[in-house]
Amino acid sequence: MSSLFQNYARRPIHFVQGKGTLIVDDTGKEYLDFTSGIAVLSLGHAHPAIVKAIQQQSEKLWHTSNLFESPEQEQLATTLVKDTHLAHAFFCNSGAEANEAAIKLARKHTGKHAIITFEKSFHGRTFGAMSATGQDKIKNGFGPLLDTFRTVPFNDIQQLESVIDDEVAAIMLEVIQGEGGVNQVTPEFAQAITDICESKGILLIIDEVQTGISRTGTRYAYEQTVLKPDIMTLAKGLGGGFPIGAMLGTSALHDSFGPGTHGTTFGGNPLAVAVAQTVLNNVFTSEFLNEVNEKSSYFLDKLKETLPAYTIVGSGLLLGIVCSDEAAPYIAEAEKAGLLLVAAGPNVIRLLPPLTVSTEEIDQAVNILSSILK
Template identity: 55%
Template sequence: MSSLFPTYAKFPIEIVEGKGAMVKDANGKTYLDFTSGIAVCNLGHCHERVLDSVQKQLSKIWHTSNLFESNIQEQVATKLTADSERVVFFCNSGAEANEAALKLAKKHTGRDEIITFQQSFHGRTIATMTATGQGKIHDGFGALLPGFTYLPYNDLDALKNTISTKTAAVMLEVIQGEGGVLPATPEFLVGASELCQKYGALLIIDEVQTGMGRTGKRFAFEHAGIEPDIFTLAKGLGNGLPVGAMVGASKLAETFGPGVHGSTFGGNKIAMAAADVVIDIIFDEAFLADVTEKGVFFQQLLAEKLDAHVIGIRGNGLMIGIELETEAGSAVKVLQEQGLLTLTAGLNVLRILPPLTVTKEELLHAANLIESVLIKQEVGMK
């Protein structure tokens, strides 16, 4: 019997080693990893520059309290807010970043009502679980926090009919990852931004999965040309080191003054050493252009091979969902046997999140494996 709580339905694979997009399990079998730790290892496993930065920091000091100044926090925050008037709060995870965003919105506006969207996912704390628009996440926990309303995603009319001067914030994902890799339309994002401005509500964008270059931009909201009041980051920010960030407009700074919020390990020097290098690499224009090119290349490959056999292929950059005719779990297991690691999103969507450093040869190999399993073996087909 395991000494762990059974909170995860684990695959019978223990990954013990990795480099780039390749990993090896405890039995010596190698896999092409197109999960990236769920959009975490955006630069691949054991990236040399990240490793070097972390090792150098490890030899100096690991942790100091946030009661003391931290130049590396200031450095990372400056890079995250380049060309914008924003401030950053560092924490340890996406749930913590979203929790901070909800607290900030309520305190700054003095309002209690929060609008989120059906099929969203924002975390597992009480507040972020409440913000999540999925009943299966709520089940069994009794009464959740009051004041949350869940609207249909991409339905601007529903938002127009609900938002008011009592609304503290509208919280959304540019692409709903856990909900099925469902992209927001540009019209919806722009409309949501305009409605928040009209009613004095804050627009919070959860970039935990879509941020840090995953869609070919620094942050996915940049595709729509909007400026959220708050956005949140985690996952890819530390390339495997636990770090999250809430990034807010500078007008919000005074609302989170001394003693209002905090995190013992937030902005830890080891995590900051990783994030510092990750930002330098990913925010480079040539790197982001390469992600965009590879995303188009891979989606075109998948469309050529699968379009006539699947319900749809969607996403942006290297965040891709393939909607199947049946549950996707069986396809994930067969692909593992063939040496490709993938994920599900909802019941029938195969979710693909390769490292942003993946090569075109690796993308072609993965596309051939997916074609072989879905089409030739008819896994996931009716």
């Protein structure tokens, strides 16, 4: 019997090495990794710049308490908010932690308790983030959750308007619901949220844990909409594989997160910050973003040409293939053929290659997908 809790339905593969999009198991079999550790490996496995950053920082300083100043955190925060309306950052270790911080900040700043979230959303597995998540399968078995979240259907303006009152502190959403089926916010719904927040003085929290850091072809997915978050959360791709999360907020929120209101032991440690800064130095350039969009267009064209019977959804290099039946058997078949995939909801195959994926690797993936889906 394993000494591990069995809270993961693990696939029986033991990976030992990776480089770029390729990952190798202990039998020597190679796979194309189109999961990127679930949207984490922005620059692929063992990117030289990240390896160098870890090596150099590990010889200088691993950890100090957040009781002391950190010019490196200041620089990373400045890079994240540059050319946005956001002004400040808090660093933590994961997306769930970033969302917990966002929930606390919204309630602290407004003095109100209700937060509106959406069906099929995913915000994490800690208690507050789980309560915010709009999927019963995440919540079942844990007893009464926080009752101040109001969950309504995604992209349903009438249902959203029906739960707005003076107790609402914030609306919390993903621009693209990665775990819930690669569901995108519609322009009409985005405009309705914007109008409601502006007219009612409600804060807008955008969860960019999966969509942020150039994954969708812009630095942040909200930049492709009219949405303008007061609070934004990040993780996954920010560290390129090294654990780090972040919550960004506007200058109006600064005084609501004063000393003692929130904290973390490991968040924003020197190793994580060095890696995250290296990732941003690579992915936040116009040249890199152009390449992501070119590869996205290429990928979409190939998928539509090869799989005309299927609906393709998503943006950038967060794409989904909508199946008429369960996606799991196709994912298992792809794995046998050397392509690693992950589902989004029960019937969507999610495609999350590293942002550094080559067109040749995209061709190989499409060929495998074609062979199993046709």
